Amino acid sequence: MPDHEIPKDHPRYLSLTIREAIIKGMHQKVVAEAGLIAHGRGEAFDYLLGERSPPFAMRQQEFAVLTMLQAENPIISVNGNLAAMCPEETVVLGKLLNAPLEINLFYRSQEREQAIKKTLIDAGADIILGLDPDYQDTIEELSHLRRIVDSRGISTSDCVFVPLEDGDRAQALKRLGKSVVTVDLNPLSRTSLTATVSITNNIIRSVPEMIKITKDMTLLSKTELKKRLEQYNNEKLLQEALLFMSERLKALATSDLMLK
């Protein structure tokens, strides 16, 4: 029995098990060390959601899918945490949306790129962009290695799905005139505040739910997509997310939980 095995009687066994998966991702060089800390931040905000997808998140996800279906050249930017947490679902979503996958890392190294590539291929991916030096473009506004993008992918795309990402990159992509769709449990992060569409939800629930929504909407005409898109407002939905979390904390403050 290894020292660090999680006791099965531990009340947070499930949560600890997901954590172990992220740690395993780090050992396999898929997840960056700072990705573990980011995962922890997500855990805290997810707790404020009640670890379920609230109604506003479902609407954010519809908004996201409509935006990507409306785009000419959507693309999915994959980082380590996404690859570690839902590689199969990401591959499926990409195929449904006709959006290629591009590996694009904050903490870039060839070792991590190759580990993530392997994870995606094992999960059923065909073509993976972002690794071929013959197709390197740069985003001038970003620092050194973070600026590299694929000339067949993010560089020429009009809509980037870039979940679990850093605010810098979201801002840079937005300034280049692209639609930016993100998933970030913190509704106040720069990423959430910058993106065209921000999903305030756990990626583990979000991508499978987006797959369902895509299947429902994939046959809509461009006119119908455009019409539906007018019903959504990203700032309003983020406000709803904040107020949801605020109300939940208030309710918990007066709940039985607080009585020993």
Place this chain on the structure above:
Amino acid sequence: MPDHEIPKDHPRYLSLTIREAIIKGMHQKVVAEAGLIAHGRGEAFDYLLGERSPPFAMRQQEFAVLTMLQAENPIISVNGNLAAMCPEETVVLGKLLNAPLEINLFYRSQEREQAIKKTLIDAGADIILGLDPDYQDTIEELSHLRRIVDSRGISTSDCVFVPLEDGDRAQALKRLGKSVVTVDLNPLSRTSLTATVSITNNIIRSVPEMIKITKDMTLLSKTELKKRLEQYNNEKLLQEALLFMSERLKALATSDLMLK
């Protein structure tokens, strides 16, 4: 320039730098991998505090110091995150409170124990409990390696300061009739809900603030300590913490931040 160097122009440079310190702690085997995730959860809740010590946290810290000054044999239980984040301050606080330091780990290994011991000694600690096999006691309610405590320390102490800790351990110590004082940024964690005194604050601010409070209170008589202690109610203070976070989220929802 290493791949992962943080760009100085990054708006969260300071926060990222503290993260790097925690990652360094992991490389030195002081911090467990799950400790990185725990740090991330803390970051999220600290954001809800505005990354400052609110009035209720100052009162929680007074309550904590009074409780430890009132105790016959207080002790400080040290884990990896505490050792990585504020070793010097922990040593100073222990000396002021006449509370020995005991290394007591969730993810126990000799390598980590020795790395933490070295960190504490470098920080000025004299005696460190918890590592001598001749003085091993066990807490029967805890699983395998986590149950080991020092017969000169936690085992016979009436008051344990056990910051950044797991709910199981807090519960087990409480059931043994000890006062449990903790620091945990999540006011709803089992640790916070179980402890005799719960401090909802960032340990980086909390320990230095407790040092100041201890210096102010160290000469109070036992009678005066007891009288002052009656003014505090842990549940009420945790409720204040939750309502503070709730109000802050609500205020942020309608702030300029939300307007692009």
